[in-house]
Amino acid sequence: MDILAGLNPPQREAAEHGEGPALVLAGAGSGKTRVIAYRIAHLAQAGAARPENILAVTFTNKAAKEMRERVQKLLYAGRSAEPLISTFHSFCVRLLRREIHRLGYKRDFSIYDTDDQKRLVKQTLEEMKLDDDELKPREVLSRISFAKNHGVPPDGYATRFPSDTAQDVEYIYERYEERLHGSNSLDFDDLLLKSVAVLKNNPDLCKHYSNWYRYILVDEYQDTNRPQYDLLRLLTTSHDNLFVVGDEDQSIYKFRGADIGNILKFEKDFPGARVIRLEQNYRSCGTILKVAGAVVANNTERKGKTLWTENPEGEKVSCRRSDTARDEAYMVVGHIRRTLEENPDARVAILYRVGALSRTFEDVLTQQGIPYALVGSVAFFGRAEVKDILAYLRVIFNPEDDAALLRIVNTPPRGIGKTTIDALTSEAIGKGVPLLRLLREKAGDPQFPTRSAKAFQRFLELVDKWTAAQEGTPVANLLATVIQDIRYKEMLQKEESSPETENRIANVEELLQAAAESEQRGETVAEFLDRASLSSELDKLDPEARVALMTLHSAKGLEFDTVFLVGMEEGLFPHSRSSASDAELQEERRLCYVGITRARTKLFVCWTPFRKTHGPGAGFPSRHSRFLDEMPGELVEGLDAIAPGDENVYGPPFPQRPMFTGGGYGYGQHGGEWREDRHADWRDRAPAHVHAVSGAPKPVPPREGRDDAATGAATANQPKSIAELKSYLEKMQQAAASYRPPAAKAAADSGLREGMRVRHDRFGDGIVLRRERSGDDYKVTVTFSLVGKKTLVEKYAKLQKL
DNA sequence: GATTTACGCCTTTTT
DNA sequence: GGCGTAAATC
Numbered sequence: 001m002d003i004l005a006g007l008n009p010p011q012r013e014a015a016e017h018g019e020g021p022a023l024v025l026a027g028a029g030s031g032k033t034r035v036i037a038y039r040i041a042h043l044a045q046a047g048a049a050r051p052e053n054i055l056a057v058t059f060t061n062k063a064a065k066e067m068r069e070r071v072q073k074l075l076y077a078g079r080s081a082e083p084l085i086s087t088f089h090s091f092c093v094r095l096l097r098r099e100i101h102r103l104g105y106k107r108d109f110s111i112y113d114t115d116d117q118k119r120l121v122k123q124t125l126e127e128m129k130l131d132d133d134e135l136k137p138r139e140v141l142s143r144i145s146f147a148k149n150h151g152v153p154p155d156g157y158a159t160r161f162p163s164d165t166a167q168d169v170e171y172i173y174e175r176y177e178e179r180l181h182g183s184n185s186l187d188f189d190d191l192l193l194k195s196v197a198v199l200k201n202n203p204d205l206c207k208h209y210s211n212w213y214r215y216i217l218v219d220e221y222q223d224t225n226r227p228q229y230d231l232l233r234l235l236t237t238s239h240d241n242l243f244v245v246g247d248e249d250q251s252i253y254k255f256r257g258a259d260i261g262n263i264l265k266f267e268k269d270f271p272g273a274r275v276i277r278l279e280q281n282y283r284s285c286g287t288i289l290k291v292a293g294a295v296v297a298n299n300t301e302r303k304g305k306t307l308w309t310e311n312p313e314g315e316k317v318s319c320r321r322s323d324t325a326r327d328e329a330y331m332v333v334g335h336i337r338r339t340l341e342e343n344p345d346a347r348v349a350i351l352y353r354v355g356a357l358s359r360t361f362e363d364v365l366t367q368q369g370i371p372y373a374l375v376g377s378v379a380f381f382g383r384a385e386v387k388d389i390l391a392y393l394r395v396i397f398n399p400e401d402d403a404a405l406l407r408i409v410n411t412p413p414r415g416i417g418k419t420t421i422d423a424l425t426s427e428a429i430g431k432g433v434p435l436l437r438l439l440r441e442k443a444g445d446p447q448f449p450t451r452s453a454k455a456f457q458r459f460l461e462l463v464d465k466w467t468a469a470q471e472g473t474p475v476a477n478l479l480a481t482v483i484q485d486i487r488y489k490e491m492l493q494k495e496e497s498s499p500e501t502e503n504r505i506a507n508v509e510e511l512l513q514a515a516a517e518s519e520q521r522g523e524t525v526a527e528f529l530d531r532a533s534l535s536s537e538l539d540k541l542d543p544e545a546r547v548a549l550m551t552l553h554s555a556k557g558l559e560f561d562t563v564f565l566v567g568m569e570e571g572l573f574p575h576s577r578s579s580a581s582d583a584e585l586q587e588e589r590r591l592c593y594v595g596i597t598r599a600r601t602k603l604f605v606c607w608t609p610f611r612k613t614h615g616p617g618a619g620f621p622s623r624h625s626r627f628l629d630e631m632p633g634e635l636v637e638g639l640d641a642i643a644p645g646d647e648n649v650y651g652p653p654f655p656q657r658p659m660f661t662g663g664g665y666g667y668g669q670h671g672g673e674w675r676e677d678r679h680a681d682w683r684d685r686a687p688a689h690v691h692a693v694s695g696a697p698k699p700v701p702p703r704e705g706r707d708d709a710a711t712g713a714a715t716a717n718q719p720k721s722i723a724e725l726k727s728y729l730e731k732m733q734q735a736a737a738s739y740r741p742p743a744a745k746a747a748a749d750s751g752l753r754e755g756m757r758v759r760h761d762r763f764g765d766g767i768v769l770r771r772e773r774s775g776d777d778y779k780v781t782v783t784f785s786l787v788g789k790k791t792l793v794e795k796y797a798k799l800q801k802l
Numbered sequence: 803g804a805t806t807t808a809c810g811c812c813t814t815t816t817t
Numbered sequence: 818g819g820c821g822t823a824a825a826t827c
Contacts (some may be wrong), residue, residue, distance in 0.1 A: 059817065060816095062816085087817070088817075089817055090817095114816090188816090188817065191817090197816075223817095252815075253815075253816080253817090255814075255815060255816090256816065256817080290807085351817080353813095353814075354813050354814055354815080355813080355814080356812080356813050356814095357813090358818090359819095374817090413803090413804075415803080417803045417804080418803080419803080420803095432809085534817070536816075536817070551815065552815080552817095553814085553815045553816075554815090554816090570814090575813085575814055575815085576813095576814095577813085577814060577817085578814070587815095591815085697805070803825105804826100805825100805826085805827075806818075806823085806824105806825080806827090807823100807825070807826090808818085808820095808822100808823085808824075808825085809821105809822090809823080809824090810820100810822090810823100811819105811820090811822100812818105812819090812820085812821105813823090
């Protein structure tokens with residue numbers, strides 16, 4: 001059977017490509033996963049390579065899993081050997097578990113997550129007696145990560161990246177690396193870097209792996225970073241059968257070190273590379289594709305390709321302006337409701353730039369009883385209770401894992417307090433000795449305070465007991481013993497008794513279940529821990545879910561019938577923190593492109609001038625996203641709500657500026673020049689744009705070229721007349737008035753009394769237990785039938801009397 | 803040393 | 818309105 005029969009000519013050309021490098025430029029929805037899967041199957045079936053000599057790398061577990069399933073469908077099931085299809089990170093872990101001893105680590109190394117990393121940096125900061133106002137752990141970490149990924153060792157840091165804090169960072173970086181190594185642990189970056197190092201330092205080993213993996217395929221090549229690139233180079237030392245698939249227009253991980261240059265210069269890096277373009281899109285309607293193309297055409301950093309489709313043109317894209325974020329949510333959910341009524345099998349997604357936007361949509365969906373799947377909250381393995389238990393396992397497995405030990409040494413509380421820990425930690429660091437070993441010394445040290453020593457002894461006895469039992473005990477049983485010994489569930493119950501507790505206990509149970517399943521699959525403890533470290537929330541997105549909520553980043557690679565792109569506002573999208581340079585702006589635009597191209601048949605783009613950022617009172621109107629301006633007016637219905645007017649009525653167009661976080665933004669006129677003024681009140685200035693002007697919708701005039709000024713493309717959204725300006729101002733004022741927190745009224749007298757039955761948006765129905773003054777507001781304690789007792793601030797709770 | 807309360811910050815994106 | 822850390826209190 002010709003397994004390639006279902007492919008179009010360029011897809012087929014790619015799948016049949018023989019030896020040598022190849023670059024497949026695959027536009028959104030052009031079937032790139034398909035091409036990789038078919039190529040793997042083809043290589044194996046045509047006898048070019050044995051399956052086990054094929055390596056395919058992806059970025060997410062989800063993509064790897066999908067790929068595996070597709071390949072399995074194409075090849076006969078039940079082969080003894082299978083191609084290795086894995087993420088970069090799991091491939092590296094696999095490699096390192098075998099080879100890391102060559103770098104002076106033990107094979108039982110731990111993988112530090114962000115929490116662990118932060119803890120480490122924080123300790124060093126404390127030790128240095130530095131205000132963490134000056135240097136935030138997160139910032140330090142990202143600078144360290146940046147240095148590591150650019151091959152800059154600690155002692156070269158300050159010279160290479162001079163700044164007033166560079167010396168401090170260099171010092172922290174140095175300690176950080178020392179302690180990581182001292183804990184026999186690797187951080188995320190290390191997984192790649194150490195893999196590269198081990199291959200680089202051992203040419204024979206490198207050759208061995210390169211010989212083994214005769215054919216290497218890479219998905220999402222545009223997202224590779226420098227170490228990933230280095231790794232691929234090393235793995236291709238004895239051949240150049242590197243087949244990469246990517247789309248420069250979907251490169252959205254620069255902040256994480258992805259280097260779009262890798263895909264742009266592939267042909268230079270791998271001379272003789274065959275380049276294949278996949279430009280036929282099988283996913284979206286013509287209109288959606290054109291809109292996406294028009295937006296991304298504003299980017300300069302691209303190889304350029306034009307997607308086309310045989311799909312119908314479809315409906316116009318709909319642009320919706322709402323008065324508030326809540327209205328936006330109601331509007332979107334209303335559409336979803338109708339969509340699902342028409343077609344219960346439809347798959348719908350709400351996509352946003354920042355995760356914080358999900359809440360309002362969750363509220364409204366819950367309220368209306370529409371089930372949804374949220375990607376990106378706290379992942380299962382990120383839950384505190386799960387991490388606690390796993391930390392126990394980590395310590396048993398790698399006794400040098402200080403970060404894990406610090407996490408569990410007083411969880412549950414066993415009388416080993418912060419002061420004691422701090423003292424011991426600095427001593428351990430000073431001596432360069434793992435914390436657990438120091439604990440052992442102290443437990444037997446007669447000079448040490450007996451109370452603490454006793455506590456240590458009890459703790460160590462447990463650890464020793466588990467360590468002894470580890471061999472030959474199934475992980476799940478081991479974990480069950482741990483949980484019992486430390487009375488973990490009891491601790492959870494003691495902490496708080498609410499539905500949340502049950503949830504936590506359920507999570508602990510689920511972890512045991514996961515351990516048992518892992519065991520059944522024949523995985524080792526290490527493999528179980530590795531999977532926990534490398535898994536993410538996206539991996540378990542229910543593909544059956546009708547409504548999915550996620551960030552634009554998470555949405556890459558997915559597709560939906562209907563997509564709502566919400567929060568299309570300047571400052572939010574493009575995000576203010578990503579609008580400083582043209583390169584960042586281009587990345588935001590690619591993100592927008594990714595969002596648009598997720599939609600199969602219908603796309604909504606939504607915005608509101610009044611999105612409450614944080615806390616009440618910061619209500620400055622925001623401008624609609626410039627990406628809306630970049631969409632062709634004739635393909636988008638509803639754009640006229642942001643009606644452009646005559647260009648010259650009120651002088652030059654207002655410059656577009658990012659929104660500044662922290663205090664709203666505004667523009668004030670000073671000395672005849674528009675400039676940013678964070679404190680300018682919007683009422684004091686002419687509006688930057690007009691919307692919802694009654695009647696006279698005017699098509700958006702064609703935009704000619706781009707204004708490449710540093711401030712971004714200036715657009716013409718001017719009020720058309722004084723009358724319109726007035727009505728605009730009135731609208732704004734009305735909106736602002738209704739925008740005040742309900743507090744003002746509530747504080748006067750909400751009429752709430754103890755014993756009353758009330759309803760809460762999220763918590764459901766309940767009874768007021770207590771109501772007491774607090775400042776110029778009331779605090780109410782309510783027992784909800786669903787979630788139990790909660791104390792709420794009346795002005796925020798928006799309780800409805802029943 | 804542990805628990806409770808207050809405050810300040812938040813909002814990039816994540817293998 | 819939530820979360821995490823710092824300060825206050827037992």
